[in-house]
Structures are given as C-alpha cells and as structure tokens.
Amino acid sequence: MTEQSVVLAETRAGVCTLTLNRPDKLNAANNELILGLTEQLRQAGADDSVRVVVLTAAGRAFCAGQDLSEVGSGNMTEHLQQTYNPLIQTIRSLGKPVITAVNGIAAGAGASLALSGDIRLWAASASLVEIFSNIALVPDSGSSWFLPRLVGYHRAFELMALAEKVTAPEAERLGLCEHVYPDETFQADVQAYAERLAARPAHALKLTKEVLNAAATASLAEALEHEAQLQQVAGGHWEHREGVNAFREKRAADFLNKPQD
Ligand code: T3D
Numbered sequence: 001m002t003e004q005s006v007v008l009a010e011t012r013a014g015v016c017t018l019t020l021n022r023p024d025k026l027n028a029a030n031n032e033l034i035l036g037l038t039e040q041l042r043q044a045g046a047d048d049s050v051r052v053v054v055l056t057a058a059g060r061a062f063c064a065g066q067d068l069s070e071v072g073s074g075n076m077t078e079h080l081q082q083t084y085n086p087l088i089q090t091i092r093s094l095g096k097p098v099i100t101a102v103n104g105i106a107a108g109a110g111a112s113l114a115l116s117g118d119i120r121l122w123a124a125s126a127s128l129v130e131i132f133s134n135i136a137l138v139p140d141s142g143s144s145w146f147l148p149r150l151v152g153y154h155r156a157f158e159l160m161a162l163a164e165k166v167t168a169p170e171a172e173r174l175g176l177c178e179h180v181y182p183d184e185t186f187q188a189d190v191q192a193y194a195e196r197l198a199a200r201p202a203h204a205l206k207l208t209k210e211v212l213n214a215a216a217t218a219s220l221a222e223a224l225e226h227e228a229q230l231q232q233v234a235g236g237h238w239e240h241r242e243g244v245n246a247f248r249e250k251r252a253a254d255f256l257n258k259p260q261d
Pocket of ligand 1: 025071080105134135140
C-alpha cells in the first residue's frame with residue numbers, strides 16, 4: 001500500500017480495494033484524486049490477478065464531491081470532460097465488477113461515484129446528497145443518468161432540487177444500494193462479499209456487464225441480438241465447460257483455476 005497517496009490500493013484474495021484518502025476534506029475530489037483514481041482503476045482492469053474492484057474511502061465520508069477550494073474561473077465543461085467523465089466511463093466499462101463501498105456521506109460528484117458501481121454496498125451511517133443545487137450547479141458525473149433510472153424522474157428531480165439527504169434505510173428502499181451493513185463490521189462485510197463475487201466466473205461476469213450496459217440504451221431487438229452474440233462467446237470459454245461439468249458431476253464449480261486440457 002502506498003501510504004502518502006490520495007488513493008490507496010491494496011489487493012487481497014483477488015479483490016483490489018481502492019481507498020480515497022483525503023479524510024480531513026471528506027475525500028473531496030481534487031484533480032489529483034480523480035486522475036489518480038482513474039489510473040488505479042485502469043491498472044486494476046489490466047491486472048489478471050484482480051477479479052473484483054472495491055472503491056471505498058478513509059474516514060467518516062465517502063466523497064464530498066468536487067473540492068470547492070479548486071473551483072475557480074476555469075471552464076467547467078472542459079474540467080468534467082477531462083476528469084469526472086473519463087472516471088465514470090472507466091468504471092462503467094471496466095471488464096470486472098466494481099463495488100462502491102459507501103462508508104459515509106456521498107455528495108455531489110461523490111454521489112454520482114457512489115451510484116456508478118455495479119454493486120453498491122453501504123455502511124449503516126452512510127448517506128447520499130445530490131447537493132449540486134445548494135451551490136446552484138446541475139447534477140454531473142452521471143447523476144442525471146443513474147438516479148432517474150433508479151427512482152424515476154420525479155423522485156430524482158425532488159432529490160436534486162431540494163438536495164435532500166438520503167439515509168441508508170431509505171437508499172435500500174429506493175434501490176440505491178444492494179445491501180447495508182453495520183458500521184463496525186463494514187470493511188469485513190465488504191471484503192467477504194467481494195471475495196464471494198471474485199469466486200464467480202470472471203469472463204461470464206465481464207460479458208454480463210457488457211450486455212447489461214448495452215441494454216440500457218438498446219431496443220429489445222438489439223438486446224436480444226447482443227445476448228445471442230455474447231452467449232456464443234461465453235459458451236466457447238472454459239468457464240462454461242467447467243460449470244456444465246461441475247453440474248453433471250454434482251460438485252461445486254471451480255472458476256478460479258482453469259482446468260488442464
Ligand atoms: O468544475 C467542475 O468539475 C464542477 C463539478 C462539480 C461537481 C460537484 O461535486 S459539485 C458539489 C460539490 N460539493 C459540495 O458542494 C459539498 C460541500 N460540502 C458540504 O456541503 C458538507 O461538507 C457536507 C454536507 C458534505 C458534510 O458536512 P459536515 O458538516 O459533516 O462536514 P463539514 O464540517 O462541512 O466538512 C468537514 C471538512 O471537509 C471541512 O474542512 P475544515 O473546515 O475542517 O478544514 C470542509 O471545508 C471540508 N469539505 C467538505 N466538503 C468539501 C470540503 N472541502 C472542499 N471541498 C468540498 N467539497
């Protein structure tokens with residue numbers, strides 16, 4: 001682990017945990033953090049020993065959004081195009097599951113980041129605020145895409161217009177997270193969940209992510225065709241043979257070790 005970095009990286013049992021590390025600033029995202037996180041995600045994506053990526057943060061917050069001490073007279077379009085947009089695209093296109101492990105408040109672009117994971121796990125004390133309107137900005141970093149798809153246009157608009165804080169029980173009810181764990185055991189619960197995911201067939205999950213991402217903006221006809229194409233790819237992979245053999249032999253499938261041919 002690199003101790004001085006604003007993004008810590010540690011890999012254990014196939015799980016690469018990336019930790020935002022500006023706890024005194026509630027992990028507010030400056031350029032160093034956004035670009036560093038994007039680079040760490042790309043490295044994890046290219047590392048065959050990594051099967052699952054966990055994105056979490058140090059201290060009492062997940063991410064308080066854009067570091068407001070760095071907001072100046074610059075061009076916000078260019079800033080978003082060069083920083084947050086590639087970050088969110090990297091998460092969505094990474095060929096392995098990304099878990100956002102939301103340990104505390106997620107505000108502004110931090111809320112978008114929290115929503116961007118394939119799996120969203122929350123600590124009981126975590127919360128989410130679409131806080132942009134408090135400083136008279138519009139939702140960015142994907143919030144305008146993620147949130148209405150989860151809660152519908154009207155609830156999304158209300159949460160954005162009033163910048164209401166969503167607590168963990170409410171987030172679970174609204175479908176903003178898959179599971180809520182006690183604060184005291186959160187890290188261990190996240191690691192256990194991630195290891196369970198890491199034991200699943202990595203190639204099939206990569207294709208599953210691809211087909212789901214594409215289906216989000218596809219017609220039914222396009223989705224059916226894409227499924228048919230990717231099923232042929234999945235069916236030709238050793239993981240499929242292993243899954244079928246394990247079923248026939250009445251044993252658990254081993255997707256971690258490719259059988260010798
Ligand atoms: O150009 C572009 O790309 C624009 C992009 C914009 C994307 C966005 O994310 S816009 C939204 C930006 N974020 C915010 O507006 C949130 C600002 N923070 C807050 O409203 C509050 O801090 C929280 C509601 C998140 C938490 O409140 P609380 O009371 O628990 O903590 P606090 O006391 O306000 O904050 C603790 C420290 O963190 C404090 O520093 P200090 O005084 O102890 O030295 C505070 O200034 C710092 N901090 C919190 N958020 C930010 C921040 N510092 C810089 N930027 C922040 N976003």
